[in-house]
Amino acid sequence: MADVSIRNVRKSYGKTEVVHGVSLDIPDGTFVAILGPSGCGKSTVLRMIAGLETITAGEIAIGGQVVNALEPRERGCAMVFQNYALYPHMTVADNIGYALKVAGVAKAERRRRVEEAARTVELTEFLDRRPGQLSGGQRQRVAMARAIVREPKVFLFDEPLSNLDAKLRAAMRLEIRRLHNRLKATSVFVTHDQAEALTLADLVVVMNAGTIEQIASPRDLYRHPASRFVAGFIGSPPMNMMPGVITAGGGVEIAGGGRLAIDLDDFDIEIGRAVDVGMRPEDVILDSRMQDAAATGQPALAFTAELTEELGATRLIYGKSGARDFAIAMPASSPQLPHGQVTRVHAAPARIHLFDQTTGLSLRNVARAQAQ
């Protein structure tokens, strides 16, 4: 058990810097997911914690001890790799017990712990097989057991579920979380799958191009994205984004037509400021009352439906608002929206997001948002 502290860590390969100063405090026993698009440096950060990559600048401490100069084996981390990295010439039992063997644990004790770990991941009947004789899901379990058996201070996962099919992935996700609830070891889980990150983690770290965009709980990440990048990355389909200008009287004038109501007190902004306006597809409200009341001046956007996707419980409607792509998500039970027909849509003021056009940062008043 240990907390992990990453202080202003940088990583360069030759002259190219790929991680540009990352700071992150992971309290003991927390499950952290590092989420970001491909190539943003997630694995690199994880591998620096494990000791598989040198740290170019900054400091990483595990359990209060700075580990920059320590060998991987001295850091007390166990890692589950994307391709599992099982030892092909050893049986499952030997795979799981290898770390104990290296550590010089007596044979009987070793066998006991290997069997216990195998039981935890339901592998008992496969102990004598070679990894080549196992299915993908079973291999994944071996990799998990190999990590568990060492009782490490920190668990590291590098996209461990990405090679499994959707159903198995969901099942393993649940099992990993269950395991964490039982073992309560500090865990860092790298993924580019937001569903995985949001369902597993206590704390999600969103990375982009070598920097951290936001560190927040899954709920806050969704409700209060700190930047345009996070807003677009979290949620599916992504948040609708359009430029606009703040007008007097609590409104934002959307470029290309339309207006939305906002609560000016929620944001750190002034009248006349150009901003990016965001609205999640699932926050969009169809305004049937106003369908033929375009002139009433009630703030709304015009939306033309073009395509409908039925996803079981939800229905996605893709179309255009002005010249821009716009998506709406609604319960499948709600009435159909005929294609080609213009509808007026809006969202509750509290569900409207505003971002600075140059920095992309959220303009929401942080103090107020947290008080809510």
Place this chain on the structure above:
Amino acid sequence: MGKRVTFGNTFIGIALIVPQLLLVFTFFYWPTGEALYWAFTLEPPFGGGNQWVGWQNFETVFSDPKYYNSVKVSLIFAVGTTTMSISFALLLALFVDRQLPGYRVYRFAYFWPYALAAPAVGLAFRFIFAPQAGFVSAINTYFPGAWNPATNGNDAMLLIMLANAWKMVGYNFIFLLAGLQSMPRALLEAAALDGAGALRRIRDFQLPLLAPTLFFVLVINLTESFVDSFGIVEIVTNGGPANATDLMVFKIYTDGFVGKDYSLAAAQSIILMLLVVALTVVQFRFIERRVQYT
């Protein structure tokens, strides 16, 4: 297996294999046939066509104690030189695999010796290891008589082993390095996290997983040391001293082209060929099976 490319036109297929068949026929089956013919016939001392003599040539070979000596030194040479070259190549490959500075340069540098003709290698070794003037002659100034391949059979054997090993190191190195580099990095990283240090990782992972490649270079090296060592022996020791380096392939040459007894030489060639074939079959049947994992 994926789909095979097939030729609708049989003629193209035949046209494509004919050159290869011609080569194999000209350089393998034809000479082998000739050797077989020589091995079972004798040329009469005073001319005339060859006479069929059955196993007589083989009986002559097997009743000659010098022949057994030749088999013995060939085996010693084969095992010795193969061990040397593979272990040294393995060491180099392990170092290069760890990407010590400059590995790109010496990765190529190591392969060059293999491109040299055997006699050139032999000549170089003869000079370098010459007891009076070579680099190694320094030993003799401190321990007089410690090194003299011209009179000491063991020294001579060691010298040709070294020369042949040096020639083969680059070849082995390339294959072993490729074998090491085809191992998933993550596997060794997992081992490192599991607590295994560099030496332990070599012992528990790199060597076992390299076994198929090691097996392959073993077969190639043994075969090569039996059939392709002539150039080195010829230049470095000429089979001496006192037949201490009279390898089978060298004896075939001396009996055939110096002693002008083609039939005896042909019989020995056939034996050597069968020996190499048997060796290869045995290795593939009994060793290869134990080195496959997946």
